[in-house]
Amino acid sequence: MYIWFMANSKLYKGSLVTIILKLLNESNKMYGYEITQKVKELTRGELKITEGALYPALHKLEAEGLLEVEVKKVDNRLRKYYKLTEKGNKETVSKLQELQEYIKTMQVLVNPKLSLE
Amino acid sequence: MYIWFMANSKLYKGSLVTIILKLLNESNKMYGYEITQKVKELTRGELKITEGALYPALHKLEAEGLLEVEVKKVDNRLRKYYKLTEKGNKETVSKLQELQEYIKTMQVLVNPKLSLE
DNA sequence: TTGTATGCATAAGATTATTATGTATATTTG
DNA sequence: CAAATATACATAATAATCTTATGCATACAA
Numbered sequence: 001m002y003i004w005f006m007a008n009s010k011l012y013k014g015s016l017v018t019i020i021l022k023l024l025n026e027s028n029k030m031y032g033y034e035i036t037q038k039v040k041e042l043t044r045g046e047l048k049i050t051e052g053a054l055y056p057a058l059h060k061l062e063a064e065g066l067l068e069v070e071v072k073k074v075d076n077r078l079r080k081y082y083k084l085t086e087k088g089n090k091e092t093v094s095k096l097q098e099l100q101e102y103i104k105t106m107q108v109l110v111n112p113k114l115s116l117e
Numbered sequence: 118m119y120i121w122f123m124a125n126s127k128l129y130k131g132s133l134v135t136i137i138l139k140l141l142n143e144s145n146k147m148y149g150y151e152i153t154q155k156v157k158e159l160t161r162g163e164l165k166i167t168e169g170a171l172y173p174a175l176h177k178l179e180a181e182g183l184l185e186v187e188v189k190k191v192d193n194r195l196r197k198y199y200k201l202t203e204k205g206n207k208e209t210v211s212k213l214q215e216l217q218e219y220i221k222t223m224q225v226l227v228n229p230k231l232s233l234e
Numbered sequence: 235t236t237g238t239a240t241g242c243a244t245a246a247g248a249t250t251a252t253t254a255t256g257t258a259t260a261t262t263t264g
Numbered sequence: 265c266a267a268a269t270a271t272a273c274a275t276a277a278t279a280a281t282c283t284t285a286t287g288c289a290t291a292c293a294a
Contacts, residue, residue: 011135011219013250013281014127022227033241042232043222053282055243077241077290096227102128103220105160110139110213115159130250130281150272170251172274194259194272 012047016057018099019049021084021092024067029083032058058082066091129164133174135216136166138201138209141184146200149175175199183208 023038024030030038036049058080061067066088070081084092108114140155141147147155153166175197178184183205187198201209225231 009215009219010131010249010282011215012131014130015223016281018128018223019226026229031241033239037240039226042225046218047222047226050283051241051243052245052284057281059243075240075291079241098126098128099223099227101163102126103223105164106132106135106216106220108159109136109156109164110216112143127251127280133250148272150270154271167252168272168274169253169276174250176274192260192271196272 015099016049016053017061018095020054020057020061021066021088021095024082024084025089025092029070029081031079031081033079061088132216133166133170134178135212137171137174137178138183138205138212141199141201142206142209146187146198148196148198150196178205 019039020035023035032051032054036051036054039047039049058067062069062082064087065085067082068085070083072079072081136156137152140152149168149171153168153171156164156166175184179186179199181204182202184199185202187200189196189198
């Protein structure tokens with residue numbers, strides 16, 4: 001993993017958990033590397049998910065009971081498949097709401113013609 | 118400053134500089150406390166700007182040459198009025214573009230029906 | 235056979251914020 | 265009038281999250 005196109009915006013700080021939860025919500029189960037590739041694909045290489053951020057985040061979500069893990073060996077290589085628990089499903093809904101509220105609030109702050117209804 | 122309604126979302130991390138620059142871009146000059154009150158007003162108390170975040174951020178922006186400061190004494194109390202430098206104006210445009218791109222990217226990640234044009 | 239891709243992991247350091255203090259004056263309220 | 269709140273600045277300790285760097289290992293392509 002030598003070259004990365006990066007979004008280079010500090011705004012993504014805090015978004016990683018939301019991204020992980022939403023991707024897992026869409027596709028039943030995914031493994032870490034798959035998540036990095038999916039994000040790369042969806043954002044056309046614009047957004048990098050670094051391993052140093054991803055793996056600790058997955059471990060934390062698992063420890064919090066939001067994800068459960070299943071280890072599989074494919075082509076003689078390990079994969080750790082993650083899927084949402086029931087608690088994880090609820091948290092996903094909550095995180096997506098937070099994201100919508102964040103976007104709405106920021107648009108109000110940044111566009112003086114808008115207001116919070 | 119005893120009670121604060123807070124947005125309680127980690128997504129705001131990284132947004133403070135964008136907020137400060139945009140507010141100064143709209144209103145010529147503002148002082149720190151005024152910024153906290155303006156944000157509170159615009160977001161109807163939803164978003165808190167803590168002093169421990171605000172003042173260091175203002176100092177940093179000044180050190181980077183994005184803001185210039187003018188100290189005034191009003192009602193026997195100090196106010197440090199900040200305004201954008203030319204460099205600060207350019208950075209404001211850049212930060213606002215970053216915000217729009219962030220929002221677009223996140224909507225793609227979170228809404229699988231959308232795509233980057 | 236060397237580099238790239240796949241697949242995991244963690245440690246050091248940077249950045250940004252929260253929380254807790256501290257100082258000081260002005261104004262409101264019981 | 266005393267106490268609480270509002271105005272106005274500031275910084276230090278701590279927490280959270282990320283980047284960068286490194287490490288291990290297998291598979292595949294040039």
